[in-house]
Amino acid sequence: MYVCLCxxxxxxxxxxxxxxxxxxxxxxxxxxxxxxxxxxxxxxAKQIVKEAKQERQQLLEYLPA
Known part of the structure; x- marks a missing residue:
C-alpha cells in the first residue's frame, strides 16, 4: 500500500x-x-514506524544472545 504518494x-x-x-x-x-x-x-508514516519498531524489538527478544 502506498503511504506517501508524493x-x-x-x-x-x-x-x-x-x-x-x-x-x-x-x-x-x-x-x-x-x-x-x-x-x-x-x-x-509515524504510526507505521511505531509498529515496525515494536516488530523489530520483538524479533530482537527472540534472537539468541
Whole structure:
C-alpha cells in the first residue's frame, strides 16, 4: 500500500527502513523522502514506524544472545 504518494513510498519500504535501523520518522524521511513534501502522509508514516519498531524489538527478544 502506498503511504506517501508524493514520493511513491510504500508501507513495506518504511518497515524495511526501520528494520534496517531507523528509529524515528525523521530518519525514515532522510532515507525514503516520506513526509517531506505535502506532509499528508506524516501521521500514517509515524504510526507505521511505531509498529515496525515494536516488530523489530520483538524479533530482537527472540534472537539468541
Amino acid at each position: 514520493k511513491n513510498v510504500k508501507c513495506h519500504e518504511i518497515r524495511q527502513c526501520v528494520h534496517d535501523g531507523a528509529d524515528n520518522l525523521r530518519e525514515v524521511s532522510r532515507c525514503l523522502g516520506v513526509a517531506t513534501q505535502c506532509g499528508k502522509c506524516a501521521k500514517d
